[in-house]
Amino acid sequence: MNDRKIITVEKISESRREFQEDVVVCETAVTLYVNEVEMVTMICTPTHLRELCLGFLFAEGMIASAGEATAFEYNKNDGLAWVETKNPINIKNNFLKRHIASCCGRGRASFYFINDSDIKPIISELHLHVTEIFSLRSEAERRSELFTATGGAHGAALGCKGDVIAFFEDVGRHNALDKIAGWCLLHDINPGDKQLVFSGRVSSEIVLKTARLGIPVIISRSAPTDLALELAGQLNVTVVGFARGNRMNIYTMGERINCQ
Incomplete structure (x- = not known):
């Protein structure tokens, strides 16, 4: 499976030491290009990458629906993903380029980054x-x-x-x-x-x-x-x-x- 790998480890229990198979989670670097312009490198588990890339663009306020993304491709060997959008996105002006690490995300200096300022309070009758x-x-x-x-x-x-x-x-x-x-x-x-x-x-x-x-x-x-x-x-x-x-x-x- 793409999300895990079987390896051999040395396991110690009290004075007993032996080699056994174990499972570790897979982690890879995926660099996302939007309209042929490099945007960000994400450290992630290499599954459901279309959902990941579209969800990331949505979270950054760059698309509002799946229909705004006209194409998605991923090259596993190079770790590169490409998204094409209907409308141009000015990445330099509208996106603070960050390296996304698996341990802590991007970290924010404040709430009002340019891509966050349009988030509105939720109105819901949910109970x-x-x-x-x-x-x-x-x-x-x-x-x-x-x-x-x-x-x-x-x-x-x-x-x-x-x-x-x-x-x-x-x-x-x-x-x-x-x-x-x-x-x-x-x-x-x-x-x-x-x-x-x-x-x-x-x-x-x-x-x-x-x-x-x-x-x-x-x-x-x-x-x-x-x-x-x-x-x-x-x-x-x-x-x-x-x-x-x-x-x-x-x-x-x-x-x-x-x-x-």
Whole structure:
């Protein structure tokens, strides 16, 4: 499979030492060109790359629909991906070029980067019962096959009415979310009544990507940052953290969550 590799490792247990086969997650560098102009190099798991590239462009405010991307190609040998768009994109003026690392994403100096300033607060009538959140969290964990096999991947799921309708894994947590965004674009999904179920830390970047997509609720098994919660409050995003077993913390917009 493209997302994992079998290797031989030395395993030690107390005084016993032996060679055994083990599984590690695959990681590769993909350089994205838009209209023949180099944009960014992403460190990612080499699966669902069309979703990743389109989702990344959407998250950066460069396309608003899948139809704006007229072509996609990927050369595995060279690690190069190309996207053609209907309308020209002025990358030098509209994009702060960054190296995307799998460990920490891009990091932001402030909320109002030029590509973020058009994100609007979410208006949604969505309400969830806590049992739906537990069900979504459990189903996302069940689908985390790459993490189970390697321990080295993040997962992102799109939830609807207690069910997971899309799920992606990647070495980069932001990449997993971009794949969700790309999938929504390609399948013309309205995210306004959906939930993001996430395995990693909820940073400001994750809140901004989620808000741009229009998803009103983030459910994570990990913690949020203070800036993420500040932005979530401004953008009307519900943040649920430490959703593990039958417990969770609700940090923002708790009126969307019902317990009775």
